[in-house]
Amino acid sequence: MEGVPKDLENSQRVDAQALNVDSGNINKLDYGKPSAHAVDKDSWEQVGVMMVTGFNCAYVLSFSNLMLVPLGWYWGITCLIIIGAFTYYANWLLAGFHIIDGRRFIRYRDLMGYVFGRRLYYITWILQFMTLLLGNMGFILLGGRALKEINSEFSSSTIRLQVFIVITGFVYFVFAFLVPTMSAMRNWLATSAVLTITYEVILLVILFKDGKRNDVVRDYKIHGSKADKVFNAFGAIAAILVCNTSGLLPEIQSTLRKPAVINMRKALVLQYTIGLSIYYGVSIVGYWAYGSSVSEYLPSELSGPKWAKVVINSVAFLQSIVSQHMFCAPIHEALDTKFLRLDEKMFSKDNLLRRLVLRWMVFGVNTFVTALFPFMGDFVNLFGSFTLFPLTFIFPSMVFLKIKGKGSKGVEKAWHWSNIIVFSLLSVITTAAAIRLIINNARIYHFFADT
Template identity: 40%
Template sequence: TLAFIDIFVEENKQEEDQQGETVWLFQEEGKSEPSMVADNGDEPDDDNNKLTLHVPETSHQISTDSWFQAGFVLTTGINSVFVLGYSGTIMVPLGWVGGVVGLLLATAISLYANMLVAKLHEFDGKRHIRYRELAGQIYGREAYYITWALQYVNLFMINIGYLILGGSALKAFYVLFNEEHTLKLPHFIAIEGVVCILFAISTPHLSSLRIWLGCSTVLSLIYIIVACVLATNDGLNAPPRDYTIHWTSTTSRIFSTIGASANLVFAFNTGMLPEIQATVRQPAVKNMLKALYFQFSVGVVPMYAVTFIGYWAYGSSTPTYLLNGASGPLWVKASANMSAFLQSVIALHIFASPAYEYLDTKFGITGSALELKNIAFRILARGSYLTISTLVSAMLPFLGDFESLTGALSTFPLTFILANHMFLVAKKNKLSSLQQSWHWLNVGFFALMSVAATVADEDEGVADIEITNSGLLRDVHALR
């Protein structure tokens, strides 16, 4: 709501960002007012003078982090608690050939698309610290707000996923010690939400995650190593597994495959690369490319390991939360589940940081993070945001459907369609006809995939709801 109110209340005035760079406003074509002047003194192309827009400075810290820290932020996202679900949500519907090839292709195309966005960070000589600003600079006013809406929907849905998985991990920890199961998943999602609120209040911005990124890495290694070891032990001691892909019809086969492809792109992409790149010190493009190389080389190894080992161990019966199917010592499983729960809190903060940055900047929150008024604001603003997210999370029981829906509605458009088309428009005078055709092919292909994945997810969601409703009816009859 605040985002759309901001459209009408902001005035067109000149601002300076934290680095002292001048931010001139876009002006309508044909107007006599000055157009945006790039930091290097060059005038932007006439095609870019499309927007009358005030771009506020940020209240958060920027341009201070090394590429290594940015790489750890990206790796934290890719090896978050979501990796414990990929064996069930990617490998089960695709099988060995489709799953392995799909993951390798998704890695390559995701790296390529993110590199395109990273190279546009200083388009027209100015650092674009928000995805929507980059889109607005290239396309104009409408794209600014459309990108804003798409990105925030994407990040909101990812945060919901972390709340669901964090709650699931905490519930798995609980049932190890309590056989009565008096508490249900929504209760644990609520606990996850409270812990996330406390963490958000104590961690003012993305750059302040420094020590927490190290903690996140340790926590990730704990649950990934435990999951791999327990699954390997189960696989070695189990009879031959069934790796058959089970479909009820040809239509089900098509929809399951398309839905799994949306899960593939969901696994590798953040939807907030410019915001992460904003924290990186100069040269921002070069350093961000280093961070991306780190993410898509060293960073993907743990994810590959747990995904493939989990599917090898349990086959087509692999659960959507891998630790639920693993057998082993109680304390080992408990430590893995608790690590997954705690890591989800840190990872959620990364994907919620653009919303926090908007709120802090909108209301002019500056000064020490320990000032009473700043603490009170974080309690109110971030607490409200996460409370709403937690309530929504408690009503979304189907994790696989959630992942594919996020990939279809936001990851495909933000990471692949928009990245290729922005690069095409921004570099149109420098691209050969073959290069332009390549980018247009990507735009068309991923647009079709986005539509197909959305339709497929709706079909799978309806099927899951029908199954759940039939189960509820059986429970009611049993009670009678």
Template identity: 40%
Template sequence: MINTGYIILAGSALKATYVLFRDDGLLKLPYCIAIGGFVCAMFAICIPHLSALGIWLGFSTVFSLAYIVISFVLSLKDGLQSPPRDYEIPGDGVSKIFTIIGASANLVFAFNTGMLPEIQATIRQPVVKNMMKALYFQFTVGVLPLYLVAFTGYWAYGSSTEVYLLNSVNGPVWVKASANITAFLQSVIALHIFASPMYEFLDTKYGIKGSALNAKNLSFRVVVRGGYLAFNTFVAAFLPFLGDFMSLTGAISTFPLTFILANHMYLKAKKDKLNSSQKLWHRFNIGFFAIMSLAATISAIRLISVDSKTYHVFADL
């Protein structure tokens, strides 16, 4: 699901770039998603191993910083110049509840970015020490730009903020185009990093070794990685609702893996060393986040259903 979201994000960034120069409606979002999926597939085929990313990790950092700086500056400028905004949650009582629950899943989805430095850190030794350093950095210093963009964007545009923030900002065309391009390229790299553990597992399982240009190895990557991303691209174009997929991903993956599984594993590993209050605390976390995961899943499915009826499949949002 998270990779479907990245492909939607890549397509949204590509369309936003096109609209800046030609707003004629010819290049629709599903076409942009297809282009984004193709680029992701080509990148996955050309980068055989996670360790082969090399300089692309440096580019990834530059792309992220460029997007953060541009989004923050343009949002801040708009916020200072805009009239009073509406911060009310749209919809009626029930709709608001589902929106809030979906937003909580979106929030935890954003923390999936902690996987990027975590996975990257495993490239060199000592793996565990580097991984822990990366996680500590991500969830302290790393969350600051995330919240900076999120809160500034909402402050600047209120409840009318677009799911893809750069569709809301105003500024020089070349600046917005640069931010959109960095978002597109970062989506391609980030998707590959998230998908790499699966790629590596399949390579190991089916004995893919030796030269990356070996005919067998190359054809395997084309079929397996290309097929996987083709399916994700189809789903992304079929239901191109970025915010909804973020909610669904947060509900069915981040809540269980980050909160439920972690507390359960800690409880099992340390059960003889924990007192009753500590055990109760971890059990409470397991129960609470299980309920949140279920509620957020229902909310996300409802949002996808509502948007599907509103916009139709293969919508040009």
């Protein structure tokens, strides 16, 4: 693969000393603080299943609308393939930088700070935590939507979306308190996998049934003005990126047993084969079944039966409890490492009280903001554009040039420089598209809107 260091591509085992910073100007401050969470514990199979179920979460119920409606069939499928392939490559490359100068980096910001200095440390910290916080708000919103759909099947009373958002935030808080770390999710992954298979199989059966109806005229045209089409297309590109990556690969990799680089790449193969085929499949079939009128939340579009819609929403909600934890765990890790007593066990009396306060603070703020701005899609497009483009594509190429630049070929340098330039431009354009979407929604909706 072009631009990949040969010693990482050809060897079966990565030498911890193979990657070294080749610049005398490196800021080698200590960015390797000990973690309050478990490190070096998990198998690649466990991490692979966690990633497959994590990305096949309730978000897939909105991807038909977010990814394919603005692009149509040709550009939609093309972008799905290209962005999926590039994202896999970028994560594969980043996984190889887990060990530099014989040091293992368990946090993305630590890696960037060690290689580039304090400024990139804080930039990475801000981008990554913005991604995780906005993503968690999106999960809370989707969970609230699922509960509201269930309520609508049994009652004609109009309970506001905000009530279900608060319920969702509370349930997520309880789970995060009882299952404090990413490694602790191991006992829940089998349940999450069963729930994922259950709701996605039922969903696909109904989608195929609805798609075969002859009494429905489906429109696959891209609607809107020329400006709308352009901005919405770039917003869709950001959404495709969101469904493929998380911006927290080093944190996930930190839980793996040695050799961490090889094991992380095995887990990535699982995600980008089995995992990708499922969430891409649901997105494509959803668009095929309903065309450009497909809802931003698929279960609200389904023809029935009633029990199936209830099961899909119920199981999607339950599965999201587990999957959202993977995306929020680095925030919990940072707070726990800062405020818990590291010389005591995670479930000691003092640490239990501290963790209760920390989790309540995170989910209290996130739940309130979600209830205030319940605009589906905005969360996905914004953190996919402004934060995930740098974290996924730009920063790994920057690290490569810093570490392997002097000894690399001209083609490799050109490849990584082109990645930095192209994806920087895409980040700016897609961020502008996301901001435009937010402005448009602000004109339509109001604070605490019952969407």
